Amino acid sequence: MKTFLNKTRGVLATGLAISALALGMGVAAPGVASAQPAPVGGNAHNVQMPPTNMDRAIDFWAQMGWPNWRNIGNQEWFEANRYDDTAGRLHYEVVFTGGRFYDRDQGLTNFMNSPAAPSSSRGYTGTYQEYNTTIYDRQRPDDVPRRDAARIVRAIGTGDLFWTNDHYSTFHYAGRS
Numbered sequence: 660m661k662t663f664l665n666k667t668r669g670v671l672a673t674g675l676a677i678s679a680l681a682l683g684m685g686v687a688a689p690g691v692a693s694a695q696p697a698p699v700g701g702n703a704h705n706v707q708m709p710p711t712n713m714d715r716a717i718d719f720w721a722q723m724g725w726p727n728w729r730n731i732g733n734q735e736w737f738e739a740n741r742y743d744d745t746a747g748r749l750h751y752e753v754v755f756t757g758g759r760f761y762d763r764d765q766g767l768t769n770f771m772n773s774p775a776a777p778s779s780s781r782g783y784t785g786t787y788q789e790y791n792t793t794i795y796d797r798q799r800p801d802d803v804p805r806r807d808a809a810r811i812v813r814a815i816g817t818g819d820l821f822w823t824n825d826h827y828s829t830f831h832y833a834g835r836s
Contacts (some may be wrong), residue, residue, distance in 0.1 A: 665675065701832035709822040709833055713792035713809060716754050717820075720790050720811070725836055726785030727788035727815050728759040739794045751797040753804070757789035760812050767821060767830060777819065777835070792822070 701707035709717060719739050720726075726737075740752040762768050767787065771780040790811045795804035808826035813819070813836060820833040 675795075705832075706834045707822075707831040709792070709811070709831070710824065712785065713811070713822060716790070716792040717811060719754060719794065721836060725788070725790075725813055725818075726756065727813070728786075729815070731756065743754050746796065753797060754794045755791040755806055757791055757810060760787035760789040762787055766827075767814070770830070770832070771817075771819065777817075777834075780814065780817050780819055783814060783817060785808050785814060787812050789813055 681735065710750065716739075719737075723737070726734075735756055735758065736753050737756065738751060739754050740750075742750050742752075744750060770776055771783040790813065791806055792809045792811055793807050797804065808824060810823050810831070811833075812823070814819045818835045820836050821830045822833050825832050
């Protein structure tokens, strides 16, 4: 048994080392994240819908009319729901707008001006708004949740939506709102 465990550890360590080396050189199996940037996936003909765990917040923002930095100023947290649970505890469900998204590396702007983007997006020079896609449950109104990496970014002028699970390392085109 001890020999088996030692061999298993050796194989596992070798596999991890090879994987790390491959990722460092930008060589990875299909579907595996690589060290090379991949700013946007999907296009006008291949929409990549966000994961289902983002649906509730996306529906919330759509019902709110996709508020943005122009019409909400610096308001950040929105109450999504308030309810009493079966034990009589009051819950405050909140979601964070995130504010204006500046696209500092021009990944979204470059995509929107590429042939893969919808024709209405080409030449886009407008601004973007980011939205958190997690609705947080707070026990007290003064609790401030720690935000996760999932976001929606919306081109304000066109309504094009992009989602990311990794805080802007990759984007996926999700269609128009």
